[in-house]
Amino acid sequence: MASNALNLVGAGHVGRVLGRLFAASGSFVVQDVLTRSAASAQEAVGFIEAGRACEDMAHMRPAQAWVLAVGDDQIAPRCAALAQSHCLAGAVVFHCSGAKASSELQAAREAGALVASVHPVRSFADPASVAAGFAGTYCGIEGDEGALALLEPAFSRIGARLVRIDPAAKTVYHAAAVFASNYLVTIVDAALRAYQAAGVPEAVARELARPLATEALANVFRMGPEAALSGPLARGDVATVARQQEAVTRWDAPTGRLYEALVAPTADLARRKRSKA
Known part of the structure; x- marks a missing residue:
């Protein structure tokens, strides 16, 4: 495992854009990618131009950071599954929802991880276009200070403009x-x-x-x-x-x-x- 390895759980439009940007900037080494199917995971890896497609969570390797780029209703259950299947002590786990706070990742926190949420404020309908023009995108960010210490520089390197928000007012x-x-x-x-x-x-x-x-x-x-x-x-x-x-x-x-x-x-x-x- 690279010291700055990142695993993606969910690699739809948001996940694959962030994966590509992180890999290109050197913010993280994109390591393992898990989506709903092996085919879509392989497609995401092709878009990101980095990483390894995985068929299930059990085959994902340990990582410094985990991003749950899944639907809002899947954040908590996927986090719980992650906490059961992997040692998360000292890792950073974050999601990208604009509607849910980092408290949705309580299972990871209880497993020893630091948690956060980072919400890019823009449409991801055209991933290639967003990846090419991401610089200047505002991102609402909140969570554990240790998690933010890792994520804020990483997002700054891909051109994000970070705004800290109150997690109690996330909705x-x-x-x-x-x-x-x-x-x-x-x-x-x-x-x-x-x-x-x-x-x-x-x-x-x-x-x-x-x-x-x-x-x-x-x-x-x-x-x-x-x-x-x-x-x-x-x-x-x-x-x-x-x-x-x-x-x-x-x-x-x-x-x-x-x-x-x-x-x-x-x-x-x-x-x-x-x-x-």
Whole structure:
């Protein structure tokens, strides 16, 4: 075993990207790779250009670091299996989930390992593209100090920008990404459907919404949300808001409820805007 050997349990998009980057940078020597099948493990080894494909956990050799790049619901059971099959005393075990904290690795901690979680904040839909352009990627990191002492330099060498987070708030941290991405799409979809309800063709609706959405986002990141807020609530025009809510609810009740749910937090943001004026 190399002194900086790394084993991968799970080598989907995230696991194989990290494996390739670690191997290329010399942060770790990628040693053994285990996935759901021997064929996919061999494919992952080919992508990483390092390591040995394994058919089961029992055949994996001891390592300084273990990454569990598996689905969220598999972290705890795979960790428990690892703790039963290997001596982990002094090793570092980490996962890459944005939703689960390092406490999911309690079985490894009880077996003498140091544990952590490192969550790269980006999409891994195209692994080759991500591997080529990973530098500058933010990663939320938390866990045992001894584990972080090993992982922070390793991730820094592959270009990661590390942000320490509170493990007790890991679920809220992950929800932030949902707000910033998924729910943003839902709100723009509501805008497009509302335009179409007013007789605007879909293609034209997108062009009407495009400058509003892109300029609003640009202003948020340039000036902050308070300064970026505009519209009736920012002006204190609650009568217009009430008329809009009623009209949207008559048109489509679920979208009306979405509009209503956004009124109170937007009014609070407007109050913060006025307090800074």
